[in-house]
Amino acid sequence: MSPSAGSSLFAQRPRSVGCCRLLQPRRCIRARVVRCREIRFQTQFREYNAFCCTGLKELGETAYKEYGPMFRVWLTVLPSVVLLQPEHLQIILASRKNTEKMYFYKLLHNFLGEGLITSTGRKWRHHRRLIQPMFHLSILEGFIRTFHDSARHLVAKLNNEADLSSINITLPVNQCVVNILHEAVLGIPTGSQSTDVSDSPFRQGKVVVPYRMQHPWLLLDCIYRLTEVARRELQHQKHIIHFTRKVSKNKISSSDFGKSAVSGTPQDIPFVDLLLAASETDETFCEEDVVHELGTFMLAGQDSVGAALAFSLFELARHPDVQERVVRELNEVFGSDDRTPSLSDLRRLQYLEQCIKETLRLYPSVPLMSRTLTEDAKLGKYTIPAGCGVLIAPFATHRLPGIYPDPEKFDPDRFLVDRVESRHQYAFLPFSLGPRNCIGELSHSTWLR
Numbered sequence: 275m276s277p278s279a280g281s282s283l284f285a286q287r288p289r290s291v292g293c294c295r296l297l298q299p300r301r302c303i304r305a306r307v308v309r310c311r312e313i314r315f316q317t318q319f320r321e322y323n324a325f326c327c328t329g330l331k332e333l334g335e336t337a338y339k340e341y342g343p344m345f346r347v348w349l350t351v352l353p354s355v356v357l358l359q360p361e362h363l364q365i366i367l368a369s370r371k372n373t374e375k376m377y378f379y380k381l382l383h384n385f386l387g388e389g390l391i392t393s394t395g396r397k398w399r400h401h402r403r404l405i406q407p408m409f410h411l412s413i414l415e416g417f418i419r420t421f422h423d424s425a426r427h428l429v430a431k432l433n434n435e436a437d438l439s440s441i442n443i444t445l446p447v448n449q450c451v452v453n454i455l456h457e458a459v460l461g462i463p464t465g466s467q468s469t470d471v472s473d474s475p476f477r478q479g480k481v482v483v484p485y486r487m488q489h490p491w492l493l494l495d496c497i498y499r500l501t502e503v504a505r506r507e508l509q510h511q512k513h514i515i516h517f518t519r520k521v522s523k524n525k526i527s528s529s530d531f532g533k534s535a536v537s538g539t540p541q542d543i544p545f546v547d548l549l550l551a552a553s554e555t556d557e558t559f560c561e562e563d564v565v566h567e568l569g570t571f572m573l574a575g576q577d578s579v580g581a582a583l584a585f586s587l588f589e590l591a592r593h594p595d596v597q598e599r600v601v602r603e604l605n606e607v608f609g610s611d612d613r614t615p616s617l618s619d620l621r622r623l624q625y626l627e628q629c630i631k632e633t634l635r636l637y638p639s640v641p642l643m644s645r646t647l648t649e650d651a652k653l654g655k656y657t658i659p660a661g662c663g664v665l666i667a668p669f670a671t672h673r674l675p676g677i678y679p680d681p682e683k684f685d686p687d688r689f690l691v692d693r694v695e696s697r698h699q700y701a702f703l704p705f706s707l708g709p710r711n712c713i714g715e716l717s718h719s720t721w722l723r
């Protein structure tokens with residue numbers, strides 16, 4: 275039987291599907307997933323190369339060649355479908371209904387809390403509507419000075435390095451990003467005497483989801499709770515919640531609270547002020563929600579921006595010709611002027627933006643995402659049924675040779691306007707796309723510049 279329109283991949287037993295390659299047991303990708311067991315399932319910088327270059331590269335190259343742009347993998351005992359083709363990704367990601375994340379995002383609750391990234395259903399929809407306007411570029415504009423000051427500190431620090439021929443760039447870059455986040459999200463000025471950022475719990479902790487997935491019995495909360503790893507994770511979460519609650523309580527009791535958030539002018543209004551102001555006018559958005567959303571921004575922002583910046587610098591260091599073009603463009607826009615850039619200055623840095631995009635193509639900060647379908651999805655001749663998990667791997671899609679010839683080559687000209695227009699919109703998704711995309715996509719790319 276050939277897979278006809280409306281045939282479901284999981285409604286039938288594997289062998290009865292005949293030529294449906296996805297479900298032929300001996301040809302499925304189970305063996306490869308087992309081989310990836312050593313790779314830690316997380317995106318922190320050190321593990322990034324191991325996880326992506328082995329696990330996801332194999333998905334994108336070997337598996338793609340052998341099985342095509344859609345195939346089944348096993349995550350522990352549960353089957354999911356990997357989608358690589360932009361046309362298929364669009365059907366899933368653009369859907370207003372398929373916005374649920376897969377079960378393992380729940381495991382992030384102990385780390386991220388229940389903010390936008392991990393929440394679902396009505397709560398997610400409500401919070402997203404409320405918070406989206408806070409990421410407007412006009413609000414970000416107020417923080418350009420913070421970005422500029424932090425970038426200057428970073429450059430000064432690098433200039434003080436005795437040996438710049440080889441440097442672990444992640445440490446100073448991460449420090450810079452964490453400082454910016456403390457200021458922009460929590461309203462704690464960098465270098466503030468009142469709160470020591472180096473003690474911040476947001477500089478500690480670790481995602482343990484990969485560990486739990488490698489030890490599937492730990493997916494059961496009743497067993498996991500008994501372990502030392504769980505004890506440490508919950509302790510860390512307690513610190514984060516305590517710290518964030520204290521920050522928001524201090525804000526509420528401070529004399530200037532509320533003044534900036536309602537004035538509406540683009541000045542440096544930290545997210546904590548905006549969220550607290552929202553909780554005053556919307557009784558369904560309580561202080562606990564504010565605490566969880568703040569924690570999410572702090573944790574979501576750190577690794578993603580840190581990795582994007584570190585990889586950008588890495589690629590510029592490896593490509594002096596590209597670096598020279600970037601410097602030339604900076605000179606054209608700023609000359610010898612050391613002013614704080616304006617939004618329009620940043621918009622003129624077109625080549626730099628191409629470099630950042632090319633970096634995010636090669637090293638997307640979130641290299642793997644997922645959804646659980648809430649309605650059937652018809653992808654060509656296949657139907658993926660509601661309830662099925664779908665894995666989306668920007669790392670692999672960004673390397674499909676039919677879309678990006680010579681995919682491993684760092685070539686910022688791939689992002690020249692006419693070349694972008696010739697590609698499918700969903701061929702480039704470092705911030706994801708559709709209703710559950712990164713909440714500040716626009717502002718983050720300006721921030722990175």
Ligand code: HEM
Nearest residue numbers: 390391571574575578579582639640643704705706712713
């Ligand atoms: C280079 C920087 C960044 C990249 C590449 C990035 C990428 C992404 C991606 C791919 C998603 C979707 C994740 C998924 O579907 O599982 C996402 C979601 C999200 N990001 Fe970012 N992100 C970046 C920076 C930030 C920053 C700085 C913040 C906050 C301060 C942030 C806040 C969020 C939030 C709240 C969500 C959840 C949105 C929702 O589900 O409604 N991101 N991000």
